[in-house]
Amino acid sequence: MNEKTDDIILAFESSADETSAAVVKNGNTILSNVVATQIASHQRFGGIVPEVASRHHLEWINRVTEEALTKAGINDPERQLSAVAATYGPGLVGSLLVGLMAGKTFAMVHHLPFIAVNHLAGHISAANFVKATVYPALAIMVSGGHTELLWMEKENTFQIIGTTLDDAAGEAFDKVGRILGLKYPAGKEIQEMAGHGKAVIKFPIAHTEDDFDFSFSGLKSSVLNYVHHHEQVSEEFNRNDVAASFQKAVVEAITEKSRLAIEKFQPKQLLLGGGVAANLALRTAFENLSKEYKIELTEAPIKLSGDNAAMIGAAAYLNYKQRLFAPLDLNVDPSLNFARM
Numbered sequence: 334m335n336e337k338t339d340d341i342i343l344a345f346e347s348s349a350d351e352t353s354a355a356v357v358k359n360g361n362t363i364l365s366n367v368v369a370t371q372i373a374s375h376q377r378f379g380g381i382v383p384e385v386a387s388r389h390h391l392e393w394i395n396r397v398t399e400e401a402l403t404k405a406g407i408n409d410p411e412r413q414l415s416a417v418a419a420t421y422g423p424g425l426v427g428s429l430l431v432g433l434m435a436g437k438t439f440a441m442v443h444h445l446p447f448i449a450v451n452h453l454a455g456h457i458s459a460a461n462f463v464k465a466t467v468y469p470a471l472a473i474m475v476s477g478g479h480t481e482l483l484w485m486e487k488e489n490t491f492q493i494i495g496t497t498l499d500d501a502a503g504e505a506f507d508k509v510g511r512i513l514g515l516k517y518p519a520g521k522e523i524q525e526m527a528g529h530g531k532a533v534i535k536f537p538i539a540h541t542e543d544d545f546d547f548s549f550s551g552l553k554s555s556v557l558n559y560v561h562h563h564e565q566v567s568e569e570f571n572r573n574d575v576a577a578s579f580q581k582a583v584v585e586a587i588t589e590k591s592r593l594a595i596e597k598f599q600p601k602q603l604l605l606g607g608g609v610a611a612n613l614a615l616r617t618a619f620e621n622l623s624k625e626y627k628i629e630l631t632e633a634p635i636k637l638s639g640d641n642a643a644m645i646g647a648a649a650y651l652n653y654k655q656r657l658f659a660p661l662d663l664n665v666d667p668s669l670n671f672a673r674m
């Protein structure tokens with residue numbers, strides 16, 4: 334490892350129910366990425382329980398840190414590392430605090446600069462592990478709590494041009510999953526069911542006039558009404574068809590808004606990231622969209638679409654290059670977001 338030419342960042346992510354530490358080189362090479370998941374602990378509740386999540390983070394944060402450093406061959410942090418980074422928002426307050434305090438403490442003990450990272454920038458920056466971004470770029474960020482179109486005029490700049498007015502796409506997947514009797518999180522199982530069904534049910538695709546915003550609450554309600562109606566009158570219905578029709582409505586809403594943004598802003602590259610970006614139907618739709626408009630598409634790797642510290646390290650590198658360091662008295666910001674254009 335060449336400390337003089339490589340910038341090595343230790344990153345922490347604990348915004349929701351994944352405890353993760355990673356070591357990233359130059360913003361595009363993963364030396365280690367350790368993730369401790371809590372899915373089994375939250376499944377019986379049908380979603381994340383903040384108090385349970387915080388407790389698990391406290392139990393796992395030291396273990397994932399030690400494993401990440403060992404796998405990356407870091408035995409002298411002060412000499413080998415360039416900086417330490419951690420997510421400071423958005424997310425659950427208690428969960429964010431664990432990762433942020435771990436990052437700040439490690440930075441202070443080893444006399445390293447500290448970088449505060451926006452979790453959403455992390456999801457977008459995961460694409461840098463595939464290929465460097467060409468600007469200006471249009472980023473489509475689709476996760477459990479956010480569905481946003483972001484304009485990136487230049488490196489490390491993010492402006493919201495469209496966002497969800499109610500439920501995010503990931504929330505809609507989980508809520509429809511509960512309607513269909515699926516376990517949390519439901520995205521992967523709905524995708525599998527959709528593969529065995531046909532999109533023959535006409536669920537609404539939200540259109541909000543001529544802007545770039547999204548709305549999925551009406552779609553979720555339509556699925557609920559469809560299922561309840563058939564159950565109340567004892568009519569059989571194909572659950573796979575419901576899943577396929579719901580998934581198609583979500584994908585079409587996201588791609589159509591993205592199409593409008595492409596035509597208006599003329600980006601040189603499309604970026605697709607976030608947990609829901611692992612959905613194969615959504616990926617196929619954006620691959621077709623990029624071919625139609627002859628714009629390069631870079632998708633975050635599926636294995637990095639969920640919450641992880643490697644993506645935080647990639648985003649932190651952009652701050653590191655600009656020497657955007659954070660004070661050690663920084664607090665979490667659970668409602669953090671980018672500015673609207």
